[in-house]
Amino acid sequence: MSTPAMSEGDAGNDLESSLSGASLRRTEERSAEIEAEIATNPERFRMLSGDRPTGNLHIGHYFGSLENRVRLQNAGVETLNLIADYQVIADRDGTGPIRERALSMVADYLSIGLDPVKTIIFAHSATPALNQLMLPFLSLVTEAELRRNPTVKSELAATGDRPMSGLLLTYPVHQAADILFCKANLVPVGKDQLPHLEQTRVIARRFDERYGRADASRPVFPAAEALLSSGALILGMDGEKMSKSRGNTIEIGMDAATTAKVIKRAVTDSDRHITFDPDNRPEVSNLIMLASLCGAGDPETIAEEIGDGGGGGLKRLVTEAVNERFASIRATRAELVADPGYLQTVLRDGNARANAIAEATLDDVRTAMGMVY
Ligand code: TRP
Numbered sequence: 001m002s003t004p005a006m007s008e009g010d011a012g013n014d015l016e017s018s019l020s021g022a023s024l025r026r027t028e029e030r031s032a033e034i035e036a037e038i039a040t041n042p043e044r045f046r047m048l049s050g051d052r053p054t055g056n057l058h059i060g061h062y063f064g065s066l067e068n069r070v071r072l073q074n075a076g077v078e079t080l081n082l083i084a085d086y087q088v089i090a091d092r093d094g095t096g097p098i099r100e101r102a103l104s105m106v107a108d109y110l111s112i113g114l115d116p117v118k119t120i121i122f123a124h125s126a127t128p129a130l131n132q133l134m135l136p137f138l139s140l141v142t143e144a145e146l147r148r149n150p151t152v153k154s155e156l157a158a159t160g161d162r163p164m165s166g167l168l169l170t171y172p173v174h175q176a177a178d179i180l181f182c183k184a185n186l187v188p189v190g191k192d193q194l195p196h197l198e199q200t201r202v203i204a205r206r207f208d209e210r211y212g213r214a215d216a217s218r219p220v221f222p223a224a225e226a227l228l229s230s231g232a233l234i235l236g237m238d239g240e241k242m243s244k245s246r247g248n249t250i251e252i253g254m255d256a257a258t259t260a261k262v263i264k265r266a267v268t269d270s271d272r273h274i275t276f277d278p279d280n281r282p283e284v285s286n287l288i289m290l291a292s293l294c295g296a297g298d299p300e301t302i303a304e305e306i307g308d309g310g311g312g313g314l315k316r317l318v319t320e321a322v323n324e325r326f327a328s329i330r331a332t333r334a335e336l337v338a339d340p341g342y343l344q345t346v347l348r349d350g351n352a353r354a355n356a357i358a359e360a361t362l363d364d365v366r367t368a369m370g371m372v373y
Contacts, residue, residue, distance in 0.1 A: 027194065031228045034186065042076035047227075048184035050082030053101040054092075057108040058249035059322070060234050060242035063293050068188040068229050070113040079119040080182055080354065081109055083347075086124040086131070087175075090168040091159050103343045108252050111333035116346045122354035123347065124178075129358035133177040134170075136365060140206040141173055141199070150195050176200040180221045181358045188227040197226050211368040220368055234290055237266040239283040253333045256323040263287075263319045268311035276303040284314065291318045294325035 038045060049069055051057060057066065073079045083102050088095060102123060109121055124131065146152060146169050156164050167174075172195070179187055179200050187197055204221035212219060235241065236248025243249065250262055267283045276299040278285040285299070292299045296317060306313045336343060366372055 024191065024194075027226055028228055030225060034225060034227055038072065038075055038077060042072075043078075045072075045077045045186045046182060046184045047072050047077050047079045047186040047188065048082065048179050048182055048224075049080075049188050050084045050178060051105060052084045052087045053098060053105050054088055054096070055101065055244035056104060056251040056253055058242055058244070058251045059290070059326075060236070060249065062112065062252055063234050064190045064229055065188050066109075066112055068227065069119075072186070072188065072227075073114060073119050077186065079114075080184065081114060081119055081121045082178055083121070083123040084175075084178070086167075087171060090165060090171045091155060091162065102347065103340055104253075104337070106343045106347050107333050107336040110336055110343075110346065111329045112252065116349065120353045120357075121346060121350040123351060124174075126347075126351035127181070127354050127358050129355065129362040130177055130181040131174075132362055133181055133358075133365065134174050136207070136369065137173045137176055137180075137203050138170060140203050140210070143169075145199075146170060146172065149199065151192060154192075172196050172199045173203065176203045179224050180204055181361050182354070183222055183361065185222045185224055186227055187224050188229065190233065191228065194226055197224060200224050207365075207368075211365075220364055234293070235282070235286045237262055239267050239286065250322060252326060253330060253337075255330070256327075259323055259326075260319045263315050263322070266315060266318075268314065272310040273308050274303050274306040274310065274314050276300050284311070287314055287318050291321040294318075294321035296321040 034045075047069065049065060051061060069079060069081065083105050085095070085098060085102060088098065106121055109119075110116065114121065149172050152169060152172060156168065159168075175196050176199060179197075180203070187193075187200075189197065201223050204219070204223060207221060208219040236243065236246055237250070238246065238248045240246055240248060250259055254262070266287060268287070269281055269284055271281070271284075274284060274288070275281065276285050276288050278289075288299045288302050291297075291302055296302055297305075302317065306317060
């Protein structure tokens with residue numbers, strides 16, 4: 001065997017450092033440059049992002065990524081949205097009510113403004129050629145590198161004593177296939193996903209080094225870049241990361257009364273005078289930030305308005321802001337959910353379009369590797 005590609009550079013360190021201060025700042029600066037490029041040249045970009053269908057999408061997803069995707073779509077960027085159904089089984093037994101969840105995700109996507117004509121909505125399991133890329137890509141990474149992936153590590157920690165499945169260990173490679181199958185060069189993500197993007201770039205580079213075309217200026221795969229959302233990360237109502245499994249979410253499709261109930265249970269603190277102070281009062285500030293993102297004004301002004309109104313006053317304001325911000329989205333969503341046949345048509349159409357792209361890329365890969373029979 002020739003020199004293994006992984007011997008050049010230490011990708012493991014790159015993965016970890018993708019979350020470190022200097023590297024993170026570079027990514028943030030680059031995100032700002034990309035925004036400027038999108039404004040003048042949207043057709044230079046192809047965006048891929050996705051979600052696991054483990055439950056309904058929530059406002060953490062919305063402000064962390066979904067809102068950005070709609071904006072990119074409307075700015076004229078080509079966009080693909082993946083229902084990452086194979087990722088569901090990386091850390092759990094069985095698929096659950098996967099069909100309902102996938103269709104419900106289509107409803108979430110459409111209700112927030114993703115347009116099924118402009119964007120491709122598709123699922124892993126319906127895109128065989130995408131999944132096949134996993135095989136050559138697996139040959140380009142080492143087990144040690146995967147074990148060092150910070151996101152894999154934290155997801156493993158979150159599963160308690162559960163032994164790591166082969167799919168959990170290798171899912172960053174599968175996610176690289178998600179991004180590279182359509183040669184996406186733009187991925188709107190939260191900070192927690194940055195190591196995956198670094199891994200994707202490493203795989204793209206190694207593929208081209210090993211199997212690349214004679215003309216190095218035309219790589220088989222582009223370098224995918226992160227687009228970080230400018231908004232602050234919204235925490236769950238208990239002050240922890242917002243996630244379905246913690247039961248601390250406000251779902252995009254929740255009704256107004258349930259939203260009020262969930263916000264009523266939110267953790268605050270014992271100081272009745274409300275101030276915006278993210279470092280010292282993370283729970284209170286998170287609620288203020290949420291109201292602000294929903295259009296209630298800037299955080300300092302909101303805090304001043306509430307003043308001595310305490311946690312109760314704050315929660316009333318947040319509830320009103322969230323319910324107002326999502327009212328029309330929720331009304332649209334309710335109509336969509338009533339028509340599962342339509343949701344299925346959208347998904348089937350997206351699957352067909354994604355398959356055409358995946359087949360073309362797999363052909364490029366076979367050609368590069370000399371596997372043309
Ligand atoms: N891992 C992402 C999440 O948990 C979902 C996802 C799958 C994704 N494939 C992707 C995100 C590709 C961006 C790009 O939310």
